[in-house]
Amino acid sequence: MADENATVLLECRKVSKLFNDEGNTQAVLKAIRDGVGKDEIQSKLGTVVGVREASFKVHQGEFFVIMGLSGSGKSTLIRTLIRLIEPTDGEIIIDGEDVTKLSEDGMRKVRRNKVAMVFQHYGLLPHKTVLENAEYGLKTRGISWKERREKAQSAIDRVGLSGWESYRPSALSGGMQQRVGLARALSHDPAILLMDEPFSGLDPIVRRQMQQEFGRLQNEEDLTTILVTHDLDEALMLGDRIAIMRDGEIIQIATPDQLVTNPADDYVASFVEGASPARFMVARSVMSDDPLTARDGDSAESAVEMMRERKIWSTFIVDGGNKVQGVMSWETIQRLAQSGGTLHLGTGARKPVTCDSETPIDELFPLVLNTRHPVAVVDDQGTLQGMITKNMLLEALAHDIDYDEEDPESKPDLVASEVETSNQPSNEVTSV
Amino acid sequence: MFNEFPETIEIDLRTRVNDAISWLLDNFGGVFDFIATVIRTVLLNLEDAITWLPWPLVLGLIALLAWTATRSPLNTVVLTGLMVMIGMFGYYDLAMITLAIIIAAVLISFIIGLPIGILAAQSDKADAVIRPLLDGAQTMPAFVYLIPALMFFGLGRVPAVIATVTYAVPPLIRLTNLGIRTVTQSAIEAATAYGATPRQILRDVQLPLALPTIMAGVNQTTMMALAMVVIASMIGAEGLGQEVLLAINRIDPGRGFEAGLCIVALAVIIDRITQGFADQYKESIS
Ligand SMILES: Nc1ncnc2c1ncn2[C@@H]1O[C@H](COP(=O)(O)OP(=O)(O)OP(=O)(O)O)[C@@H](O)[C@H]1O
Ligand SMILES: [Mg+2]
Numbered sequence: 001m002a003d004e005n006a007t008v009l010l011e012c013r014k015v016s017k018l019f020n021d022e023g024n025t026q027a028v029l030k031a032i033r034d035g036v037g038k039d040e041i042q043s044k045l046g047t048v049v050g051v052r053e054a055s056f057k058v059h060q061g062e063f064f065v066i067m068g069l070s071g072s073g074k075s076t077l078i079r080t081l082i083r084l085i086e087p088t089d090g091e092i093i094i095d096g097e098d099v100t101k102l103s104e105d106g107m108r109k110v111r112r113n114k115v116a117m118v119f120q121h122y123g124l125l126p127h128k129t130v131l132e133n134a135e136y137g138l139k140t141r142g143i144s145w146k147e148r149r150e151k152a153q154s155a156i157d158r159v160g161l162s163g164w165e166s167y168r169p170s171a172l173s174g175g176m177q178q179r180v181g182l183a184r185a186l187s188h189d190p191a192i193l194l195m196d197e198p199f200s201g202l203d204p205i206v207r208r209q210m211q212q213e214f215g216r217l218q219n220e221e222d223l224t225t226i227l228v229t230h231d232l233d234e235a236l237m238l239g240d241r242i243a244i245m246r247d248g249e250i251i252q253i254a255t256p257d258q259l260v261t262n263p264a265d266d267y268v269a270s271f272v273e274g275a276s277p278a279r280f281m282v283a284r285s286v287m288s289d290d291p292l293t294a295r296d297g298d299s300a301e302s303a304v305e306m307m308r309e310r311k312i313w314s315t316f317i318v319d320g321g322n323k324v325q326g327v328m329s330w331e332t333i334q335r336l337a338q339s340g341g342t343l344h345l346g347t348g349a350r351k352p353v354t355c356d357s358e359t360p361i362d363e364l365f366p367l368v369l370n371t372r373h374p375v376a377v378v379d380d381q382g383t384l385q386g387m388i389t390k391n392m393l394l395e396a397l398a399h400d401i402d403y404d405e406e407d408p409e410s411k412p413d414l415v416a417s418e419v420e421t422s423n424q425p426s427n428e429v430t431s432v
Numbered sequence: 433m434f435n436e437f438p439e440t441i442e443i444d445l446r447t448r449v450n451d452a453i454s455w456l457l458d459n460f461g462g463v464f465d466f467i468a469t470v471i472r473t474v475l476l477n478l479e480d481a482i483t484w485l486p487w488p489l490v491l492g493l494i495a496l497l498a499w500t501a502t503r504s505p506l507n508t509v510v511l512t513g514l515m516v517m518i519g520m521f522g523y524y525d526l527a528m529i530t531l532a533i534i535i536a537a538v539l540i541s542f543i544i545g546l547p548i549g550i551l552a553a554q555s556d557k558a559d560a561v562i563r564p565l566l567d568g569a570q571t572m573p574a575f576v577y578l579i580p581a582l583m584f585f586g587l588g589r590v591p592a593v594i595a596t597v598t599y600a601v602p603p604l605i606r607l608t609n610l611g612i613r614t615v616t617q618s619a620i621e622a623a624t625a626y627g628a629t630p631r632q633i634l635r636d637v638q639l640p641l642a643l644p645t646i647m648a649g650v651n652q653t654t655m656m657a658l659a660m661v662v663i664a665s666m667i668g669a670e671g672l673g674q675e676v677l678l679a680i681n682r683i684d685p686g687r688g689f690e691a692g693l694c695i696v697a698l699a700v701i702i703d704r705i706t707q708g709f710a711d712q713y714k715e716s717i718s
Contacts, residue, residue: 084625112627123622126717127640136636137626170718188626 006059008093009192009224010081014055015090017076017248019048029089038247050076052248053090058192058226063218065235066228067271068245074228077245078196081226082115083107095191112141116190120197122181124169130156131165133180137188155187156180158217175206182214186221193225199234211237232274236260244268257285283364284357286396287377287386293318296325298343300336307333314373316384317349323382327352327373352376357385361396368393453583468590471540475589479532487524491515494701501708511704514697523672523694530661530671530698533589537596537657542650545601549608549646550634559609566602574599574663582667592669596660603652611645612638641717647710651703658699672698 018028028047031040038049051073058064066074079085081092083099092099099110116137124133135152143151156165159179169177178198185193198214199207215238218225229235235242236256243253244267252264261281263269292315294303303315313330326349336347343349353371355364356378367375374387457464485493491512498511518527552559577598581591615638623637639646665673672695679688 082625084621108627108629110627111625115625117622117625119618119622119625121618123618123625125619125623125637125640127643136623139636140623140627140629140632168716170716184626194625 006061008057009060009095010058010226011091011093012054012056012077012081013091013093014053015051015077015080015087015092016053017050017073017080017085018088019050021047021088025088038249049073049248050085051080051087054245054248054250056243056250056253058224060224061222062224063238063240064226065239065242066226066245066250067230067232067235067242069230072245073248074230074245075196076248078117078194078226078228081194082111082117084117112137114191115194116185116188116192117194117196118178118181118185118198120201122169122174122177122201124177124180124184126169129166129168130161130172130180130183133169134183134187136184151187151189152183155183158186159183160213173206175202175210178202178210186217191224193223195225195227197228197230200229200231207231207234214238232272244271255282257281261285281361281396282357283355283359283361283375283377283388284386286361286364286392287357287388288392289386291316291374291376291384291387293322293384294328294343295319296343296345300333300341300343303328303333303343304337312374312389315343316352316376316387317343317345318384322384324352324354324376324378324384326350327376329373354378354382355388356380361393364388364393453580457584464584467594468585471536471590471593474539475532475536475593478536479529482528482532482535483525487519490528494705497705498701498708501705501712503708507704507708511701514701518694518697521690521694523675523691526671526675526691527694527698530658530673530695533593533596533661533664533669533671534654534657534698534702537593537600537661538650538654540593540597541601541604541653541657544597545604545649545653546608546646549605549649550612550639552605552609553612553638554630554634562605562609566606569598569602574660575666577660578664578667587668589669591667592661592664595664595667596657596669599660600653600656603656604646604649607645607649607652608642611642611649614645615641644710644714644717647706647713651706651710654702654706655699658695658702662695 016029016032018025021028024045024047028041028045028049031045032049032052038052041047041049054077056064066077068074076085080087081094083092087100090100094110095114097110099107102110125136128136131149131152134156135148138148138151153165156162159182161176161179161183164172164176169180172180178201181198185195199210202210211234217223218238227235227238236259239256241253241255242259243250244259244264245251246267252259252268254262254264259268260272263272292306292310292312294306294315294317296317296319307313307315307330315328315333316324317326317328318324326345328343328349332348333343336343341347350373352373352375353367354376355367359367359377364375368388368390374389376384377386377388378384482490494515495508495512498508499505502508518524548562552562577595578591581595581598585591585594612634619637619641620633623633628636661669661671662673662676665671665677672691675691676688676695679685679691
């Protein structure tokens with residue numbers, strides 16, 4: 001997962017691509033700026049707007065997905081990034097360099113050294129062997145035969161095609177051919193990997209398998225990837241951030257959980273309708289960002305007040321920098337309050353269970369179930385960002401359950417009644 | 433009054449053409465001499481090499497090629513048998529001379545036709561110029577090609593080869609052009625995406641993928657060369673064609689039939705073998 005501060009490897013600034021724009025390019029670009037719709041432009045000016053003022057940034061290590069219906073301009077957009085299709089307007093900055101200003105030769109250097117692409121229809125050279133295909137990018141770069149072989153072989157091994165080196169692509173199944181395409185891209189050692197619907201030509205089982213393998217590869221090798229797809233599951237499963245396109249325009253860029261829980265408009269909503277939000281939620285989307293905290297040395301009395309008020313039965317002990325030191329239960333604090341004491345780490349504080357804000361929901365269950373305290377959501381410095389209780393988790397899931405609307409009885413009131421009790425003070429003192 | 437076409441509007445093209453040719457010969461004689469020398473050298477060496485080969489080796493070679501090209505025992509036997517038949521008619525030597533001319537003509541056609549075909553494929557403008565020329569060339573009667581060859585190079589084998597090349601090269605150009613233009617865009621796009629130069633794309637993608645079509649062009653060119661070599665015997669090509677010509681002159685239908693049969697046999701042998709290799713390659717890349 002890329003964080004916000006990572007280097008920006010690729011940036012698109014208002015990139016537009018027009019087809020059939022001879023003679024009226026400027027008029028169409030002006031119409032676009034004035035917000036005239038794609039259909040209107042097409043019927044009035046005869047120009048097809050392939051991509052419309054697309055802007056986005058892709059960070060080092062990020063998995064960026066471009067998703068949209070057929071004809072929404074995904075392929076056009078990803079191709080304009082390395083000028084396989086010439087953009088009509090806008091800037092494309094790859095690794096700090098505006099590639100739209102480059103000569104043919106300069107652009108070739110970028111293609112040779114910074115990017116690699118995987119195609120929906122593989123784009124393999126049918127007369128070359130698997131190994132020769134895998135090394136093709138290195139060959140255009142003029143790398144020596146020996147080094148080429150080594151790198152290509154290693155890429156072939158990584159995609160699981162060992163033993164097939166001397167076969168021609170026609171002897172391979174679709175899934176295996178796409179592995180060759182992937183090996184060709186990996187041997188190229190690209191700063192940015194571009195993929196246009198790489199898995200959509202495969203049958204569902206092979207597709208799932210390839211997606212999972214690729215997700216693993218992406219993590220292991222810390223790739224920066226831009227993937228085009230119209231498969232929602234694929235986008236949600238693989239993407240760190242997803243850009244949704246419609247009629248050539250990017251209408252929302254969001255993380256999978258934001259997209260599912262908070263779609264920008266009805267179009268996005270209908271797009272993500274089928275997705276089960278809980279599946280793609282992470283700690284950040286479930287947590288309360290206002291956890292109960294106290295400093296070491298605070299009076300127990302005031303902590304008790306706070307806990308009563310907010311009906312939260314654990315308090316995190318934090319230091320001046322809001323770093324989590326420990327967690328204390330209602331019972332302990334109440335006992336301290338009765339004796340008029342103050343909160344100290346030594347007076348019954350426990351080590352809290354923690355997770356980071358990107359922990360997926362399925363990994364949260366064991367954490368939350370293994371402690372009677374809320375789970376502390378912390379960043380990599382240990383600073384407290386939020387907390388997650390069993391309730392919050394269940395609440396998140398509850399949104400995901402299809403209740404029988406006809407029968408009000410069938411909707412269990414999980415949130416308000418039963419479950420709340422599990423965190424309420426009890427007289428039993430359970431050890432953590 | 434309209435029985436006679438008015439002489440006043442007659443155009444005297446023939447003197448102009450003749451003048452142009454003698455002007456070219458006067459000013460560029462060296463160029464033509466050079467071309468003639470090159471072709472003669474190629475031809476003589478080929479002829480020497482082919483006639484030097486002992487006939488059992490030639491038969492063995494044909495059998496081997498037929499087998500590797502077709503993988504069919506029947507084809508191998510039939511094709512080798514055809515060569516044996518030529519020998520039994522007593523035309524082995526003449527057939528080898530014809531073969532040498534054909535190989536030289538096809539070689540030269542390839543050297544000329546391939547670049548022109550590539551040019552036509554890569555530039556629509558060049559295509560627009562070349563296409564009508566090819567159309568015209570293919571509708572022209574074969575005999576017409578003898579005339580300029582004769583004028584520039586006199587009588588003999590060299591003009592025969594040149595006439596043969598001029599007649600036989602159009603399908604090669606046409607099919608090279610077609611083959612390159614119909615290479616799948618996805619392979620070209622992939623090569624471009626990996627930073628290939630236009631040259632690399634031509635060498636690594638377009639030519640190899642167009643090769644089956646180009647090979648079909650070579651095959652057609654070979655067949656046309658074989659047909660032309662008979663006609664070219666009128667200006668001095670030796671070999672089987674000359675034998676047919678002699679038979680016509682002496683009104684000896686039996687002899688003409690024999691020689692004709694040998695030409696057909698040679699055509700079948702060359703066609704089957706080249707076609708076989710083309711099919712194999714096509715299969716391997718699809
Ligand atoms: N060469 C072209 N000439 C004219 N219009 C084009 C051209 N290429 C693409 N378009 C148009 O641009 C729009 C976007 O096409 P694009 O191929 O990028 O869509 P896509 O999102 O990749 O669709 P799919 O999921 O089917 O691959 C479409 O309306 C298409 O008709
Ligand atoms: Mg597409």
